[in-house]
Amino acid sequence: MSADGPRRTAPPSSAARADPRLEQLLAHPALWRAGSAVRGAVWSSGFAPLDAGLPGGGWPRSGLIEILPMRFGQGELQLLLPALASLTRRPEARWCIWVAPPLQPFAPALAAAGVALPRLLIVSARGAAALWAFEQALGSGACDCVFAWTRHAPARHIRRLHLAAQRGNTLGVLFRTREAAREASPAMLRVALEPRGDGARVTLLKSRGGARGALDLTWATDAYEPQRMP
Amino acid sequence: MRAPKTLDLFAPEHLPRRAVRPPVQPVQPQGAPERSTRPSQAPLWLAVHLPRLAPESDSGVPRVLHSLAVRAQRFTPRISLAPPDAVLLEVRSSLHLFGGVDGLRRAMAGECAALGQPAILAFAPSASAALAGTRAGRAFTVLEAGQLAGSLAALPLAALRWPPQLIERLARIGVRTVGAALRLPRAGFAQRFGATRLAALDQLTGRAADPRERFEAPQRFRRRRELPCESDSHALLAVTLRALLEELARFLAARQSGVLALECRLWHRQAVPTRCVLRLGAPLADAARLAALLEERLRSLTLPEPVRACELRAGSPVPQPMHTGGLWRPGERGGLAAAPGVELIERLRARLGPEALETLSLVADRRPEAAWRAGPPALAPDAESQATMRAVPRPLWLLPAPRLLHQRRGLPRWHGALHLEGEPERIETGWWDGREVARDYYNARDGRGRRLWLFREREPPHRWFLHGVYG
Numbered sequence: 001m002s003a004d005g006p007r008r009t010a011p012p013s014s015a016a017r018a019d020p021r022l023e024q025l026l027a028h029p030a031l032w033r034a035g036s037a038v039r040g041a042v043w044s045s046g047f048a049p050l051d052a053g054l055p056g057g058g059w060p061r062s063g064l065i066e067i068l069p070m071r072f073g074q075g076e077l078q079l080l081l082p083a084l085a086s087l088t089r090r091p092e093a094r095w096c097i098w099v100a101p102p103l104q105p106f107a108p109a110l111a112a113a114g115v116a117l118p119r120l121l122i123v124s125a126r127g128a129a130a131l132w133a134f135e136q137a138l139g140s141g142a143c144d145c146v147f148a149w150t151r152h153a154p155a156r157h158i159r160r161l162h163l164a165a166q167r168g169n170t171l172g173v174l175f176r177t178r179e180a181a182r183e184a185s186p187a188m189l190r191v192a193l194e195p196r197g198d199g200a201r202v203t204l205l206k207s208r209g210g211a212r213g214a215l216d217l218t219w220a221t222d223a224y225e226p227q228r229m230p
Numbered sequence: 231m232r233a234p235k236t237l238d239l240f241a242p243e244h245l246p247r248r249a250v251r252p253p254v255q256p257v258q259p260q261g262a263p264e265r266s267t268r269p270s271q272a273p274l275w276l277a278v279h280l281p282r283l284a285p286e287s288d289s290g291v292p293r294v295l296h297s298l299a300v301r302a303q304r305f306t307p308r309i310s311l312a313p314p315d316a317v318l319l320e321v322r323s324s325l326h327l328f329g330g331v332d333g334l335r336r337a338m339a340g341e342c343a344a345l346g347q348p349a350i351l352a353f354a355p356s357a358s359a360a361l362a363g364t365r366a367g368r369a370f371t372v373l374e375a376g377q378l379a380g381s382l383a384a385l386p387l388a389a390l391r392w393p394p395q396l397i398e399r400l401a402r403i404g405v406r407t408v409g410a411a412l413r414l415p416r417a418g419f420a421q422r423f424g425a426t427r428l429a430a431l432d433q434l435t436g437r438a439a440d441p442r443e444r445f446e447a448p449q450r451f452r453r454r455r456e457l458p459c460e461s462d463s464h465a466l467l468a469v470t471l472r473a474l475l476e477e478l479a480r481f482l483a484a485r486q487s488g489v490l491a492l493e494c495r496l497w498h499r500q501a502v503p504t505r506c507v508l509r510l511g512a513p514l515a516d517a518a519r520l521a522a523l524l525e526e527r528l529r530s531l532t533l534p535e536p537v538r539a540c541e542l543r544a545g546s547p548v549p550q551p552m553h554t555g556g557l558w559r560p561g562e563r564g565g566l567a568a569a570p571g572v573e574l575i576e577r578l579r580a581r582l583g584p585e586a587l588e589t590l591s592l593v594a595d596r597r598p599e600a601a602w603r604a605g606p607p608a609l610a611p612d613a614e615s616q617a618t619m620r621a622v623p624r625p626l627w628l629l630p631a632p633r634l635l636h637q638r639r640g641l642p643r644w645h646g647a648l649h650l651e652g653e654p655e656r657i658e659t660g661w662w663d664g665r666e667v668a669r670d671y672y673n674a675r676d677g678r679g680r681r682l683w684l685f686r687e688r689e690p691p692h693r694w695f696l697h698g699v700y701g
Binding site: 072196 | 582590
């Protein structure tokens, strides 16, 4: 298309609200506009103030997000634990895979938080093999969520991972350190985290159609009580 | 004598030379339907006995017998193996084409001679009768059921391959031939020697049906496909292989089978063909999954030259039971795990090794290092959690082994001073298995705001260790 050829479409700013056909088109779930909430399905994060800030009201059910604590072990797993517990407890739950966790996940603590351990699969791998396993798990359609801990993840890889997560209808969570926040990333959501008392300050660095800014969360100290049949 | 390869029925040399025809109105076995659409439906069995095969070699089917059965497939599709030393052919409808009984006998003897085996051939309307005849060394030809009893009468009982003790018992009452056995009263015979023996005699004379297991020649898939041009492009190779694998999937689907081994050969202009062998844990018949696994394998190959053609050879098909659909949705109580999960786990295991994947379960033990166990993933996980835990806060991460901390003035340090919080929790147990622990666990916070889990030994050096991170 040449630059000086006639423009067939009017500039969207003026005609967007007037044209009913455009309104009809925008009702399609695959289309979204910057500034409006993403209409995709979400998992509740388990923290009401965070849900209010997240686009759509929770963690996205498909797509890649990044959690960026200052250092490993500053509450980044606590942030996802309530969602993980409710997700794995569903009767139709799929796998939840952790790729290359930096330490040994402590099963009693996870069970006490309400995570259904039989749904949890730990994959140990290093470097490129870890990224490969992450992409396979995201794209397989067999997982509800896949967590991965990695140091080096170039932007083009993150783009692939995001597409794989959408293909597999899976929530992918990439844990990286805060230095990664300087790099651009195609992830849907980037959440920075710093410890604060018995909780953390959560900053939404990038959220498509959600609020920006920081909010303080307090971790639940009382353990999960499993509901018993009478 | 070579049988005609093509079906040119009008060539004069292929017309039957002698008027050996199936009887127009065959003797129907009792109870068989009177009205039959085709008159010559009564079977005629040709037994081929290879006397050189030792009768006691009962370790499966001998190879010679197997290859004879494969060769005999040009005479009839209805072939049955009678191990260890005979093959049975149902030839009623083949008589006309192969020149009658004599022509068929000559052609079959030629096949046996090609295998280097002398053979005894007998025709009879019952498979057992033909078999017994050849095993007794009588190459008789009985075309009608009515003549069967007369031809069998003189056969020794040993031809039936009954147990020697039984034959001895019969010999003691003066019964040495099949004819003598047939003359015994039926009820008494069944009572003294068993109903199965009476049934065997009935099968011999054609009174009872004699079902035989049909021989199916093993079929192997082997296809070759030329590439449109010489190439070492992985994408072109993958497309060509995908087409071959789809053919393989159709081949397997028609047989309700899967393969356990697959060999892919890549042909070059000069170099020897590159071989790539894929071995599977369970029979597989799905083209997409085979392609994914094969491509995974091909990616690790280095090609000496561009590829001209690829060839796919499959191992023998393994029958696969058809899957039963589940009543429950995957993951529901009693429901199987979703199939994609199995596929994913298979793929991850293939690349990372079987020990790279594990699931966790709880163990009722107060010692943190013994309170959990890692195991291989269950493909159909049970949604019920085994144990319920006491509501004690525990860190989400455990160090692989407790890490010794420096201390200053009796207080632990790790990247700076640590601030201890709350009351200690004493864990003192495990005296029974030699891994006794006596520790006071503390929660602590480091300079970066992380919550840690430390313990102090109760024994005299009172060292401090880091054991967990709250995460």
